[in-house]
Each structure stands twice: as structure tokens, then as C-alpha cells.
Amino acid sequence: MTRLITHLRHVDLAVPDYDRQREFYAGVWGLTEVATDSGLSFLAAEGSPEQYVVRLRRADDKRLDLVAFGADSPAEVDALAERLGRAGVRLISQPGAVDTPGGGYGFRFFDIDGRTIEVSADVAVRGHRRLEAKEAVPVRLSHVVLNSPDLDATRRWYERHLDFALSDTLSSPRMGEVMHFMRCNPQHHSVALAKGPHTSLHHISFEMRGLDEYMYGTGRLLRAGVRMIWGPGRHLAGDNTFSYFLDPHGNTVEYTTELELLDEDTWHPSVHDFSRPEVTDQWGTANPMNELVARESFNDPDRGVFVAPPV
Structure with missing residues (x-):
């Protein structure tokens, strides 16, 4: 079947102890920090073309900030936003430029439980590599x-x-x-x-x-x-x-x-x-x-x- 959503991009977390979380994910867990910006840390997996797979945000309260998915094209992003709007789904933003590493075109909305979901297309592919034998970090x-x-x-x-x-x-x-x-x-x-x-x-x-x-x-x-x-x-x-x-x-x-x-x-x-x-x-x-x-x-x-x- 043809789907407007193609894959999972990243999961974003808000964390009170930002420095400790950053040290964990970029340290023993094995992700690679690729960008930082005013209390934000963007962490990539070495084998993945996604710009990042986890985003950490410094915050007073622990929460799931959002779950992000990919789409094939801006046209499919627009089609999904139109479909959700007609169905009464609460949109947080209209489709437009995405201001995170890799850029792209996307929008956000709430799912039925109130989670923030993002769908984007045209995000630049990150340079990645094939992991070697015994290299025990996330692909x-x-x-x-x-x-x-x-x-x-x-x-x-x-x-x-x-x-x-x-x-x-x-x-x-x-x-x-x-x-x-x-x-x-x-x-x-x-x-x-x-x-x-x-x-x-x-x-x-x-x-x-x-x-x-x-x-x-x-x-x-x-x-x-x-x-x-x-x-x-x-x-x-x-x-x-x-x-x-x-x-x-x-x-x-x-x-x-x-x-x-x-x-x-x-x-x-x-x-x-x-x-x-x-x-x-x-x-x-x-x-x-x-x-x-x-x-x-x-x-x-x-x-x-x-x-x-x-x-």
C-alpha cells in the first residue's frame, strides 16, 4: 500500500538534568553529538542517514517533546496536513521550513493522547558509514x-x-x-x-x-x-x-x-x-x-x- 509516512526519524526528550543525560547518550550509550544550540543537543547514530535520532532539551520538567516521522516529499507532507485538518486533528503548525539540523519541510500536530508528532520531508541526508565488526554502537x-x-x-x-x-x-x-x-x-x-x-x-x-x-x-x-x-x-x-x-x-x-x-x-x-x-x-x-x-x-x-x- 502507499503511505504518506515512510519511517521513524527521531525521538526528542526534555530533561531536567541535561548535562547528565547528554553525557549518557553521547558516552556509554554510543550516539554522536552532531550539533548543540542553547540547551539543545542533537545526537546521531553512526550508521544512520538521519541528521539525528535523539534530541535532548534542557527543561524543568521531564517529558517526551515529540516523535518525528519522515515522508517522501513536501507534496505528501501537504497532503497529510490537509487530511488531518479535515478530520479535526489539532495541528500545532502548518507545513513550512523545519529549523533543525538538515532543514526540510514539515509540520506538527497532536495525536489522540496529546503527544506532539512531527512529519517532514526533504531533510538533508547525513554522511554516515557502515559499522565495523565488534563496533558496538547504535546503527x-x-x-x-x-x-x-x-x-x-x-x-x-x-x-x-x-x-x-x-x-x-x-x-x-x-x-x-x-x-x-x-x-x-x-x-x-x-x-x-x-x-x-x-x-x-x-x-x-x-x-x-x-x-x-x-x-x-x-x-x-x-x-x-x-x-x-x-x-x-x-x-x-x-x-x-x-x-x-x-x-x-x-x-x-x-x-x-x-x-x-x-x-x-x-x-x-x-x-x-x-x-x-x-x-x-x-x-x-x-x-x-x-x-x-x-x-x-x-x-x-x-x-x-x-x-x-x-x-
Whole structure:
């Protein structure tokens, strides 16, 4: 199918302890700071053509500033803005020049839960490179998972307005459906929606070069004393590896690799019972999924709901 949104670009965070977060992401986590500007830090992944995959902003309150997606052309940006406007979606800005590294043409709007979403095209491609064997830093941004208090309403909104498709669902006999994996391209998911008590960031995931690099990176973080809350293991839905850590402000961040690519013409979504251990971790190497792990992923209630970031 033809979609106006093509891929995930970057995830932007507001952080009270800006210097500590900057040191974490540009240090042990393995991103590269490519630009700074008055309390803003733009961090790239070495293997990614995106200008940056994480933006940090110095702020009094912790919040998710925005999630940014790409489109193929300014015409498709305009078409999406017109569609959302007709449907009554609250636009934060009209399509125009994007004033961040790489420039481009885009606009912002609120999703159903009040998160700020940006869609842009014509962003300059960043010079990037092929990572070498044993180089255990992120190749690119893999996906973002968002907590929603009304899981199915949020799924329907992303399907209707942004053309995301459902890849798979996690469910259990006791809790019902708890996560929808959503795609905007053949990657199993660029966004996942998790059932949570409030609107918040669940986690941000970064793709590593391969299994060795994923494990080397996991080991580097453990040796540095970064708290790992779950992993290392391999999920069934998406077939990707996982090691989940907490950044200095309690946001969950993940190293992953080998996320499944789908044949969209033949794929049919499945409902996986995550109460079965082999669903959450095929390998059986990770600590069990339990309420403590889930509670960490709920994160703090987002203070940016229906409040656009200042930049």
C-alpha cells in the first residue's frame, strides 16, 4: 500500500538534568553529538542517514517533546496536513521550513493522547558509514513504544490518520490485550502501543550491527553500572533481541537487532499470549517479565500532553 509516512526519524526528550543525560547518550550509550544550540543537543547514530535520532532539551520538567516521522516529499507532507485538518486533528503548525539540523519541510500536530508528532520531508541526508565488526554502537533508531490509557482507541487513530498497519498483538488471559505492534513500512514495527495507566514514553529502541555487537554493547553498559531492567533475550513478536536499560532520568532505552522484515502482501497479524515465557523471550536467557519490569516501563506521567514543546 502507499503511505504518506515512510519511517521513524527521531525521538526528542526534555530533561531536567541535561548535562547528565547528554553525557549518557553521547558516552556509554554510543550516539554522536552532531550539533548543540542553547540547551539543545542533537545526537546521531553512526550508521544512520538521519541528521539525528535523539534530541535532548534542557527543561524543568521531564517529558517526551515529540516523535518525528519522515515522508517522501513536501507534496505528501501537504497532503497529510490537509487530511488531518479535515478530520479535526489539532495541528500545532502548518507545513513550512523545519529549523533543525538538515532543514526540510514539515509540520506538527497532536495525536489522540496529546503527544506532539512531527512529519517532514526533504531533510538533508547525513554522511554516515557502515559499522565495523565488534563496533558496538547504535546503527540507527529502530522503534519507539508509547504508553496509552486507551490502547485500542490509539491504535485506531494511528491506523485511520497515519496509515499505520497492525503487525501483531500481545495479550494474556488475565490482562487482555496489552500491546499493538504498528508498522509504516515492511519493518515489523516502527511504533508499538502499550497499555499503561497514563500517557507516557514506554521505551526507545536502537538497532545494533548484529548479535555480537548487541552483546558487546549490553556488556559495556553493565560494566559501566547502567541499570538493566530486562534482558538479554529475544522476543517472539518481531523476532528481535532485547536489552532494556534505564537512562539517568528513568526513561527505558533498548539495544536490539534483527527486527523482522515482513512481506506485507502476505502477512497476517497474530495475537501472542505473553504469559507464555517463550513469547516474551524465545531464548529463556532474560529475567522473567514481572510487575516490577512493567512498572519501570510505565514511566512518569508525561507533562507534555497537549502542550507543544517550545522548540
